[in-house]
Amino acid sequence: MFLFSPCQVGAETAFKTEIRRLFPNFRLSYSRPGFLTFKVDNSTPTDDNQILEIVSDFVNRSVFARTAAVSLGKINQETTDIDTDTKTIEVEKTEAFRSLADKIWAIAEQNRIFVNRIHIFRRDVLPPGENGFEPSLTPELQMLHHILIEHSPKPKFLGVHHDNPNYPAQPGEKILNVAETDSGYYFVGVHTIPKGLPIQLCYPGGVLPITIPDNAVSRAWLKFEEGLQWSGFPIAKGDCCLDVGASPGGGSQVLLSRGAKVLGVDPAEMDPAVLNHSGFTHIRNKISQTKRSLFQNVRWIIADINVAPNYTLEVMEELATRKEIPLCGMLFTLKLFQWSLAEHLPAYIDRLQYWGFDDVRVKQLVFNRQEVTVAVQRRNV
Ligand SMILES: C[S@@+](CC[C@H](N)C(=O)[O-])C[C@H]1O[C@@H](n2cnc3c(N)ncnc32)[C@H](O)[C@@H]1O
Structure with missing residues (x-):
């Protein structure tokens, strides 16, 4: 066989x-x-x-x-x-x-x-x-x-x-x-x-049949649309979402298209099409310097920060384990800047198991570049 x-x-x-x-x-x-x-x-x-x-x-x-x-x-x-x-x-x-x-x-x-x-x-x-x-x-x-x-x-x-x-x-x-x-x-x-x-x-x-729309402000739209379909996150209209590393805003657009309210954290500028959307708020800062009290209604987090996987994991772990955030799930990329970083995937996956989620998945999605996507979810919140 x-x-x-x-x-x-x-x-x-x-x-x-x-x-x-x-x-x-x-x-x-x-x-x-x-x-x-x-x-x-x-x-x-x-x-x-x-x-x-x-x-x-x-x-x-x-x-x-x-x-x-x-x-x-x-x-x-x-x-x-x-x-x-x-x-x-x-x-x-x-x-x-x-x-x-x-x-x-x-x-x-x-x-x-x-x-x-x-x-x-x-x-x-x-x-x-x-x-x-x-x-x-x-x-x-x-x-x-x-x-x-x-x-x-x-x-x-x-x-x-x-x-x-x-x-x-x-x-x-x-x-x-x-x-x-x-x-x-x-x-x-x-x-x-x-x-x-x-x-x-x-x-x-x-290959999920997804094509990037003309109004998408970045290619990241594709991987987050695929990521949300793959993870099956039941993001509902009005849900508060946090987008870490949001600029220029493709990922935020995917959330906004589902009727979510989005807090976008990024020191870089957002595309005006996203910035002017009534459901979007820009927090122009690094995630480490952003007050956690702003996240007290956040149910879903997406993140796409161009830093080493260990740093992304540190940021996400800190957010995942904060009692005051009513979190249901997180969808984020780990950038494999060198392919040799793939050797650490088993250790990264092990680390995710301790964050208190029922469902932990890691996949190189079709629209991912040299990176993988993590989806973690709590079933009963
Ligand atoms: C690949 S881009 C994100 C693309 C974006 N998610 C989209 O959908 O269009 C990476 C972004 O991460 C941001 N970034 C890097 N380190 C960060 C940090 N510590 N906190 C917040 N944003 C960060 C960068 O400014 C950059 O805009």
Whole structure:
């Protein structure tokens, strides 16, 4: 049994080290930037529950795995020289995708896999945010998705809205995964959707369908929108939130869009679009020099400060353990200024366990750059 798993380009070494520590019996099998496969054992996956448990456990425990699937096989689709005429390219692409679809369904049938939904993704070619690159479902992958559905064998698969490639997969569903690792080179696999976490398993390649709006004042909007969807924090209209390291204000915008009241702490200037929002108050100061009495109604804290992880953890620990703050949860980034800082992640995670939260999670989210996101939450406040 093999698992394949997409990750951020650049995170491969940290990911491999993590898997060696968490799953000492797994063996690295194939490695490309942004995509790794691991040999689990000598068995052949047959049982749905076994697939569900292996994949959910892997994705829940790993910081760097975006999602994962049990591999069923590989396809090397020969690419022929394509004419430069655009119309011919389209026709040839469609033809190539039809023949690919037949091969993919043949693998599924060979393994007697009956699926509810298809997830297609391509390994990233750049780190997120670099040269304008952001992971997404490209029109070409959507076209392949459409052709795969057209070519699906009978009986047809039955997931609701299975023709929408970004519709979230539902608990209990079985997903056919098609991962393009290089031009014409595909891994075919399967995973099943558990009842609760992780949400990444519900989307192709673990990429939540989020696009940055035109009025977002910073790229941080993307990672906080993804972070709030991933953490599932039930931030309600009127909730008081603290944003540490708020400037220029993308994260605050995400909170404001949920109807929250935001205190933004940052010595730097806020973007006027955020500053002039009626729900926003700027405390132009460093967090260490800001009076804690201002936080007596704070229920949620987000933070994105460009300092070493140990300093962020000190700041967050002090806020988390103050009795006078009626805190429900915190969502914050830890910046891995050097990849070698990833070696300290187990120690950082240990430290979080003592802050009194019921739910502690750490993940390198799809829209994170060289950093990871921490979500800690109290269930009964
Ligand atoms: C990556 S930017 C934050 C982006 C912002 N969260 C957004 O959504 O647009 C990091 C910010 O942390 C702020 N910062 C660094 N150290 C800080 C401290 N001790 N207290 C408050 N803010 C701090 C910096 O001034 C900078 O504006």
